Amino acid sequence: MTLPQTQPAAHQIGAHWTHQDGEHATLTITLCHACSGRWFPPRDTCSTCASSDVENITSHTRGSVYASSVVRIAPRGFQAPYVLAYVDISGVRLLAHSPSSDRALAPGTPVELTVARIADTPEGAVTSYVVTALDDQHTTTGEQ
């Protein structure tokens, strides 16, 4: 069997648990029925109590920032500066980029989930779930 020759496809981090609906995105979160633990990324077994009595639920499209920073010295594959934020959403905390901002988002800033490019590699663009601040005073438009 010969594989088709294609352009390098964009790699999407978290593709398995990210759902796009037009402008918005939601995430799959695991809820443990045995201990009420919540997990993101989703999993088959609860990492608190090892129960397999778990259910996957869909997150809200909105959350709020716990903390944020602008990374100005980037690891390989990323182009500084870029904004990272820990975001609380539907009972879990996740790390996300905020490509629409050029400065750190203040704690408590309401954000919306979307999907966007977070890095460029020789193999192509890397996309993932990202957040956009809903409060205009914390954001600027334009490039990164």
Next chain:
Amino acid sequence: MKPVYVAGAAVHPFGKHPELNAAELGYRAVHSLLETTGITPDTVDTGFAGSSYGGSLLAQRVLQRVGISGQPAFTVENACASGASAIHLGWQAVASGAADAVIAFGAENLSSFGGGTLPLTTNDIEIEQGMVMPAAYAMRAQRYLHDFGATVDDLTAVSVKNRTNGALNERAHFQHEVTAQDVANSRPVADPLRLLHCCPNSDGAAAVLLCSQEVAEQLHTPRVRIRASVVRSGTFHTQYRDMTWPDITERTAKAAYAMAGLGPADLDLVELHDAFSIAELLHSEALGLAERGTAHRAVRDGDFDRHGRIAVNPSGGLMSRGHPVGATGATQICEAYWQLTGQAGSLQVPGASVALTHVTGGGIFGVDNGACSVHILTAD
């Protein structure tokens, strides 16, 4: 458990040593340790090496060069806590009676990676997303400033204090003071942290001799007693956590205080994991050295100065010494040994008789840190 002593310490000065690999650095520290203690290779029962990037069989590569060959040897990886983990395993061996004399060391050469942030391990979702350690601590810093009314100037005060201490430490990577203006002028790394809020990537090695009372009495070296040796791992969850409270440090310290029968008020000096200036504030509170949300004021008030209420990082900390990951925990024990035996020279904390060392290791998704180690040592 049998009492465990540190009867010798040796450090290869930290800095940029691109021409010396981890095994060579480790060899120099261990060779110096044999010379200063006079212990013979055949009386060493076992050896432990701590390193993150030093390669396979580092313990054998180093120990066999100084004649410790044939005995059991182990290399342990626990990120920044690797060296302290090696010492913990050596402590276990002596405390259990399985060994009477153990060499534990840490060695690392980070120059081999070039500049920039350290390459973190793969197979971690946050690292895949572009997380780096400065960003992790930067976010904790932003939240600490937000929650407790501290300012970037408070972060800077930690850098100034520790670089002032390190200016006197001939083993430190950086041996000069910096001003608040120097810090403010340094390159931004991850907002609000600038370069001088961060420890440097360094190369270096440190080694200690751990032994039973019988062996200690045969040697003609000053000795200190290990009253507590504890290692813990991070508790994993992905729900909302308070990132201004390093619970791994609190849990490890509580176990160490209980083991030693000592508390924060008994300590004369602390060498803690100030990989970033915010880390000194977070960890000093979790160690019980200051009330929650007040460590920035303690630094400002001089409480943590060498002649203050409790000396925090009198050696200069990671901020001055540098941070050759696996060697850091071992060099903290060496600094404590010299303090408690009155050999710390211009770094000496007057009347030091109780010391605590603390190191946390590793950026890992879902936990504060991958590993944490706390040791408590006393002059006798």
